Amino acid sequence: MIEIKNLTKIFKIKKSEDIHAVVDLSLSVAEGEVFGFLGPNGAGKTTTVRMLTSLIAPTEGTAWINGFKLGENDQEIRRSVGILTESPGMYERLSAFKNLSIYANLYDVNDVDGQVQKYLQMLGLWSRRDDAVGGFSKGMRQKLAIARTLLHEPHILFLDEPTSGLDPEAASLVRSFIEELSVQGRTIFMCTHNLNEADHLCNRIGIFNTSLIEVDTPANLRQKIYGRKVVFHLRAVDPKWIGVVEKIPGVIEVKNVEEKLVVSLEDPESINPVIIRDLVNAGADILFVGELRHSLEEIYLQTIRESETEKVKS
Amino acid sequence: MKHIRTIIDKEWAEVFKNRMVLFATIFIPLIFIVLPLVMLYITNQGMDDFTSAATADVPAGFLPACSDGMSGGDCMQIYVMNQFLLLFMMIPVIIPVTIASYSIVGEKATHSLEPLLATPITTIELLAGKSLAAALPAILVGWASFGLFLAALPLIGVSQAVIGYIAGPT
Ligand SMILES: Nc1ncnc2c1ncn2[C@@H]1O[C@H](COP(=O)(O)OP(=O)(O)OP(=O)(O)O)[C@@H](O)[C@H]1O
Numbered sequence A: 001m002i003e004i005k006n007l008t009k010i011f012k013i014k015k016s017e018d019i020h021a022v023v024d025l026s027l028s029v030a031e032g033e034v035f036g037f038l039g040p041n042g043a044g045k046t047t048t049v050r051m052l053t054s055l056i057a058p059t060e061g062t063a064w065i066n067g068f069k070l071g072e073n074d075q076e077i078r079r080s081v082g083i084l085t086e087s088p089g090m091y092e093r094l095s096a097f098k099n100l101s102i103y104a105n106l107y108d109v110n111d112v113d114g115q116v117q118k119y120l121q122m123l124g125l126w127s128r129r130d131d132a133v134g135g136f137s138k139g140m141r142q143k144l145a146i147a148r149t150l151l152h153e154p155h156i157l158f159l160d161e162p163t164s165g166l167d168p169e170a171a172s173l174v175r176s177f178i179e180e181l182s183v184q185g186r187t188i189f190m191c192t193h194n195l196n197e198a199d200h201l202c203n204r205i206g207i208f209n210t211s212l213i214e215v216d217t218p219a220n221l222r223q224k225i226y227g228r229k230v231v232f233h234l235r236a237v238d239p240k241w242i243g244v245v246e247k248i249p250g251v252i253e254v255k256n257v258e259e260k261l262v263v264s265l266e267d268p269e270s271i272n273p274v275i276i277r278d279l280v281n282a283g284a285d286i287l288f289v290g291e292l293r294h295s296l297e298e299i300y301l302q303t304i305r306e307s308e309t310e311k312v313k314s
Numbered sequence B: 001m002k003h004i005r006t007i008i009d010k011e012w013a014e015v016f017k018n019r020m021v022l023f024a025t026i027f028i029p030l031i032f033i034v035l036p037l038v039m040l041y042i043t044n045q046g047m048d049d050f051t052s053a054a055t056a057d058v059p060a061g062f063l064p065a066c067s068d069g070m071s072g073g074d075c076m077q078i079y080v081m082n083q084f085l086l087l088f089m090m091i092p093v094i095i096p097v098t099i100a101s102y103s104i105v106g107e108k109a110t111h112s113l114e115p116l117l118a119t120p121i122t123t124i125e126l127l128a129g130k131s132l133a134a135a136l137p138a139i140l141v142g143w144a145s146f147g148l149f150l151a152a153l154p155l156i157g158v159s160q161a162v163i164g165y166i167a168g169p170t
């Protein structure tokens, strides 16, 4: 469990203005949840993760990780979390096996060789275990870094852009790996720029730019920002049918887009059958009916834009 | 303790794969051994004409260091060696500085410090590990090269008196 309260980080830089990287962030992530932390470059995501893993001290506010308070039980926090840092940071001259066994020892893992072998195999690097990491591709390093994050079987994982720079296949492998970790009941806090990935993996999403703008499930974010829309594909659209649909209670707006009626409405589950009956009665040929899903990308862009225009106003 | 051992092990595995560091820990001490040996060898060849300590061209303040029965050549060698022994004192300085600076620059350049600091290791353990990793080889190489130097002295015909002086406390 992660409980964040009024977390703030201000970097003081000589001879220039202070950088407010994170301002008054309060948030809680439940046990077993996959939380997606989205935001533009420089939003303060990595800074947040660094504070939550007690790598840097907050300027103000605090957080409880697994019940341990930041700044008071840092040693316990480090023991119980795993962090995938933005850059893998491997010892280039050492072998993959050696890199992991160093960390397994530092995390006081009981069966060092066993754990190292388990995760090297799981991530498909076992056959390259004796090769120096300096010769590894970016994706292999990233996989090795993920293995390193898991050696001590942490309950809470902080993943800073786990799939950045990976080819589609490697990225998909990493994603299904994250899914599996979540099934095992681990709490995952991940920063990502890949919105489809966030949509697919995360139970809840926080859109963040120095401070938290929105936080909710992907489905609720869709509804909150766009309402719900249903598309009726017709053989041909007679303009007078728009009036027919608009009269139905609960319908907010009807648009005719390329022989499709796009209907904004509150509760499609109860109103859709009424719309279909009335359209058929009016003589329309309905080919398909489907819900219009906005991609998380549209939602994200919309949210960020709104927050920026608000900033300009204030 | 286990954390410190892990850090030392890691430092040695990583650092000694670096050519610069290997050069500093092996080649420089080697030069420090060979150079004074060559010097002694040469002085041994042409010093027979000095018969007493007084005739050697040694600063007056240094003369008490040469005991009465010593030949002028021996006294000269002792004087020269006194300067070279300083070089051996530098070995324990040069090696840890090379190792430590590489180890910190290396961690910084490869971004490996962040995951390292995220482990439960304490700052004291980390610093202790890094310092020991740098200091131990320096002490070892320092003694080993001085031992090699002493062992080579009789081979080039340096007199017992001079060897006794060099090996003795200074
Ligand atoms: N050590 C530091 N010293 C000074 N400023 C810093 C430091 N670390 C981060 N910052 C500043 O804090 C802000 C947030 O940076 P951060 O790395 O947290 O962004 P991010 O959300 O992770 O971005 P990205 O998506 O590019 O990874 C930036 O303006 C950055 O310049």
Ligand SMILES: [Mg+2]
Residues within 6 Å of the ligand: A045, A046, A047, A086, A160
């Ligand atoms: Mg970042």
